[in-house]
Amino acid sequence: MPPEPRPPGRAPIAPLAGIAAVVVVLGGAFAYAGGFLSPSRLSPVKLVNAFGQPASDALGHRRNHAKGICFTGRFDSSGQAAAISRAALFAAGASAPVIGRFNLGTPVFASPDDSVRVRGMSIDIRPNQPGEWRSAMINAPIFPVSTPADFYALLLASGSKDQGAMPRFIAAHPGFAPFGAWATKGPWTGSYAEERYNGLNSFRVTDQSGTVRTVRWSMLPAAPVQNVDPATLKDAAPDALEKEITDRVTAAPQRWTLQFTVAAEGDPTADPSKPWPAGRQTIDAGTLVVDKIEPEADGPCRDINYDPTVLPDGMTTSDDPFPAARSSAYAVSFNRRTAEAADYPRTETYPETGGTSQ
Numbered sequence: 375m376p377p378e379p380r381p382p383g384r385a386p387i388a389p390l391a392g393i394a395a396v397v398v399v400l401g402g403a404f405a406y407a408g409g410f411l412s413p414s415r416l417s418p419v420k421l422v423n424a425f426g427q428p429a430s431d432a433l434g435h436r437r438n439h440a441k442g443i444c445f446t447g448r449f450d451s452s453g454q455a456a457a458i459s460r461a462a463l464f465a466a467g468a469s470a471p472v473i474g475r476f477n478l479g480t481p482v483f484a485s486p487d488d489s490v491r492v493r494g495m496s497i498d499i500r501p502n503q504p505g506e507w508r509s510a511m512i513n514a515p516i517f518p519v520s521t522p523a524d525f526y527a528l529l530l531a532s533g534s535k536d537q538g539a540m541p542r543f544i545a546a547h548p549g550f551a552p553f554g555a556w557a558t559k560g561p562w563t564g565s566y567a568e569e570r571y572n573g574l575n576s577f578r579v580t581d582q583s584g585t586v587r588t589v590r591w592s593m594l595p596a597a598p599v600q601n602v603d604p605a606t607l608k609d610a611a612p613d614a615l616e617k618e619i620t621d622r623v624t625a626a627p628q629r630w631t632l633q634f635t636v637a638a639e640g641d642p643t644a645d646p647s648k649p650w651p652a653g654r655q656t657i658d659a660g661t662l663v664v665d666k667i668e669p670e671a672d673g674p675c676r677d678i679n680y681d682p683t684v685l686p687d688g689m690t691t692s693d694d695p696f697p698a699a700r701s702s703a704y705a706v707s708f709n710r711r712t713a714e715a716a717d718y719p720r721t722e723t724y725p726e727t728g729g730t731s732q
């Protein structure tokens with residue numbers, strides 16, 4: 375049936391008002407999500423901005439852990455973690471390719487290798503089936519703060535020109551002391567290959583029967599650890615760590631054991647600044663084998679976002695608030711650096727990622 379003709383002079387107000395209402399609601403939702411309606415709320419944009427603006431020659435790089443080098447290899451499961459997680463990559467005999475990145479915990483891309491205390495390892499395990507797992511770990515044994523809000527306060531204090539800002543932060547956050555002690559008095563190594571990398575955040579794993587446990591994990595190096603005087607690192611070239619790991623892996627693959635630690639009742643699972651008591655159950659889940667190093671500019675890790683919430687079936691986030699905060703902050707950093715890709719051009723396209731993976 376054809377529609378009845380509308381009486382002359384009467385505009386279709388109701389449909390237009392409906393569209394306007396939808397636009398207002400959507401605009402409000404975006405403003406809320408962007409933090410414009412609550413300027414005091416900690417947003418991912420504020421967190422990322424707190425790392426500071428990159429120098430012009432650092433555009434296109436990560437907003438933290440900006441300096442790094444790519445590796446590829448594989449993860450060979452021991453089968454032992456199948457007892458706590460049904461994730462396919464932990465099944466006995468499973469093996470999956472890995473794209474990873476050794477990195478330094480600094481927003482300053484041009485930092486000399488000896489000047490940065492925190493070293494990181496990022497892994498993206500990609501089985502040939504659903505079940506990808508990404509993790510970004512550091513060599514510190516504990517995190518400096520308890521909450522994302524305290525991390526924001528730490529970034530503001532450490533970036534402040536006010537000489538008193540850090541002492542005031544430390545006085546107001548006594549939980550910072552163990553990290554401070556590690557950072558100032560802990561041992562140094564002369565190689566990415568000799569570091570133990572710790573996930574620090576707590577996650578939950580679910581086994582085949584549906585039982586849920588809370589875990590943290592670490593990568594334990596197979597290479598013998600030789601502690602060095604940091605003063606000797608100062609005499610080395612600014613990119614000495616990158617050259618050393620390239621030479622070492624060219625000579626022989628390097629290995630780490632992925633070890634899970636299972637929380638007991640009452641352990642502080644929501645606070646990565648607090649270690650769990652010694653003697654907790656540990657499970658050696660398998661071996662990470664690193665067999666190739668590539669410069670980041672043309673390497674397969676450059677365009678990966680090592681978002682810690684990319685988890686396979688059999689692993690989920692826990693009551694630890696950091697992974698969600700990290701996920702949203704990493705997305706902001708990823709979006710900025712990929713939008714600046716022209717400032718950090720590739721010299722070739724990496725076939726596996728096509729240069730556009732996330």
Ligand code: HEM
Pocket residue numbers: 421422435436437438439442475477494495496510511512517522525572573574575646678679680696699700703704707708711
């Ligand atoms: C709220 C807390 C945190 C914030 C805001 C934050 C922020 C960031 C940002 C913006 C990046 C760059 C991401 C990219 O462009 O892809 C990054 C990278 C990284 N972060 Fe965090 N981070 C936090 C906590 C942590 C924790 C707890 C760890 C270790 C346990 C960690 C380890 C790393 C590592 C290893 C990388 C390098 C990842 C890569 O190779 O792409 N971060 N972080």
